Amino acid sequence: MSAPLFPSVMPGLSLFLPRTCVICSAPLSLAGALRSVPLCEACDRELVGLPAPRCPLCGRPIAGLAGPCLDCRRWPHAFDEAFPLFDFHGGAGILIAAFKFGGRRSLASWFALRLGAAISERWPDRVIVPVPPRKAVVAERGWDHVALVAKGLRTMGFRIANPLCRAPSLQQKHLGLAERRSNAARAYALAPGAKVPAEIVLLDDVFTSGSTADACSRALKGGGARAVAFVAIAAD
């Protein structure tokens, strides 16, 4: 049996704290809940990054290959290298869904911590550029989930810039691979008057085909960026 969740000495406080883990539904200890992140310590520990060896270009795990993976050899990306943190088909996918669709905005700080560690290790001096959201999504949800993670990174001391903007387009997730590529290619541009940093870490939540990151990277390099690395919370 676990200890009572919230002692009666803290009436009212429990209304504002997460009570259960979004991954395993276990009740959170008071100490865990006070972190304000709806994730138990066991699930937090189990969320380890994608395994090595990884493709030096897309950052996805590769088995028995030296150099770039077969996908990167066939379809070279417009970004120079990528580093997705987790496998989407695990706890990370549940976290991202809880964050984007379940209103668990407090997860932004947890994502920022994990992303910040990876960025500090690889590209400590670069400017972070969040992938801009579709206006319709922000209008519907009321907030931009990637921008919220970027805000967490800013409070950690990272520099954030927003030189990209979005043109109206279809939602990527309903499209096939070929359609995704041509749709994404039209969907991103430099914002009018944007100042493009020379060395960039592009930030998004999920790395699927890479067509969104490619289109953003093309726009950024067209605007003068010398180097674009891509980080995502998870690879699908």
Ligand SMILES: [Zn+2]
């Ligand atoms: Zn858990």
Ligand SMILES: [Zn+2]
């Ligand atoms: Zn690759």
